[in-house]
Amino acid sequence: MHRTSTAVVTGGTGGIGEAIARRLAADGRTVVLVGRSDQRLDAARRRLTAAVPEADLRSERADLSLLADVRALAGRLTARHAPPDVVVSNAAVIAEVGDTTAEGIQRTLATNHLAPYLLLRLLAGHLGDRPARFVVVCGAPRALARMPVDLDDLDCATGRGLGPVPSLRPFDCYGRTKNMNAMFVNGLARRLDGTRITVNGVHPGVIKGTGLVRSSRGTLRILAAALSPFLRGPDAGADTPVWLASSPEVEGVTGRFFVRRKPVTIAPHLTDPTRCDRLWNESAHLVGLSPSMAAPADDEG
Numbered sequence: 001m002h003r004t005s006t007a008v009v010t011g012g013t014g015g016i017g018e019a020i021a022r023r024l025a026a027d028g029r030t031v032v033l034v035g036r037s038d039q040r041l042d043a044a045r046r047r048l049t050a051a052v053p054e055a056d057l058r059s060e061r062a063d064l065s066l067l068a069d070v071r072a073l074a075g076r077l078t079a080r081h082a083p084p085d086v087v088v089s090n091a092a093v094i095a096e097v098g099d100t101t102a103e104g105i106q107r108t109l110a111t112n113h114l115a116p117y118l119l120l121r122l123l124a125g126h127l128g129d130r131p132a133r134f135v136v137v138c139g140a141p142r143a144l145a146r147m148p149v150d151l152d153d154l155d156c157a158t159g160r161g162l163g164p165v166p167s168l169r170p171f172d173c174y175g176r177t178k179n180m181n182a183m184f185v186n187g188l189a190r191r192l193d194g195t196r197i198t199v200n201g202v203h204p205g206v207i208k209g210t211g212l213v214r215s216s217r218g219t220l221r222i223l224a225a226a227l228s229p230f231l232r233g234p235d236a237g238a239d240t241p242v243w244l245a246s247s248p249e250v251e252g253v254t255g256r257f258f259v260r261r262k263p264v265t266i267a268p269h270l271t272d273p274t275r276c277d278r279l280w281n282e283s284a285h286l287v288g289l290s291p292s293m294a295a296p297a298d299d300e301g
């Protein structure tokens, strides 16, 4: 039991994130569910409490596609409580390529990459020398090896290199952001070397019964339906993220990428320090942080 542990799970209102939250709550941790809708947060809390009656749950409403909400979330997570010692960055969307947020950023880029970049950097600044584990839910490393991040076109604005099938382009854009997750793990782990914070990436598996492709159309929707009978459900997807968040087997392990509890080698374009640093610096510019982790965290909401 981990009565003194607080685990934040973004996108804890359904799918793999809810399964991760359930397992961490059953382990005795206080679990903070982060979601963008009070209604879906309440519904998830009801389901989690039914499954784990002793669960100690908190909810934080934040639309992670908005940098202002992410900053405010980081502020709330650290204002009245000690910073969380487990953070599972799990929330993601597959938005249309031309869909931009009220802050003018492509929605998939904002939600899937810039939100964890900003949140984990701000939380790391508050953790100081406390121990913590950051787990970033990424994508399938073998499939995504063919979709290197275009560092000159992070928001896919030019459409360059996106596939020829229009209904699959949102997935290509999504795939690049999941590759950004892996590059961010590399960059953050290097910068946190020497601290007691570990950061690892994980592919949860191809999982059915989640909301990820609910607003997709055409080929992607047909593919998802055809694959469904062969796929495992959200509990299977939660297994490696929860293991990374909690197992003594990975104490002190950082900067690695895991599939089914095994470390795997990922495409060189995801670990190349020059590429990872370019993404880091460009992301810092987009979220309004200094590229340096040593700079004071004067930017919380």
Ligand SMILES: NC(=O)c1ccc[n+]([C@@H]2O[C@H](COP(=O)([O-])OP(=O)(O)OC[C@H]3O[C@@H](n4cnc5c(N)ncnc54)[C@H](OP(=O)(O)O)[C@@H]3O)[C@@H](O)[C@H]2O)c1
Pocket: 010, 011, 012, 013, 014, 015, 016, 017, 034, 035, 036, 037, 040, 062, 063, 064, 065, 066, 089, 090, 091, 092, 093, 111, 137, 138, 139, 140, 178, 203, 204, 205, 206, 207, 208, 210, 211, 212, 213
């Ligand atoms: N399913 C798979 O086969 C698969 C494969 C590889 C990787 N993954 C990764 O696994 C993770 C979980 O995906 P999933 O399949 O469980 O999909 P999901 O059911 O759609 O879960 C995504 C979660 O993110 C939340 N979310 C989306 N946009 C948000 C925003 N702007 N602000 C706050 N929360 C937001 C969703 O909340 P709402 O309820 O409000 O929509 C939902 O709780 C993702 O990182 C995904 O990339 C999944």
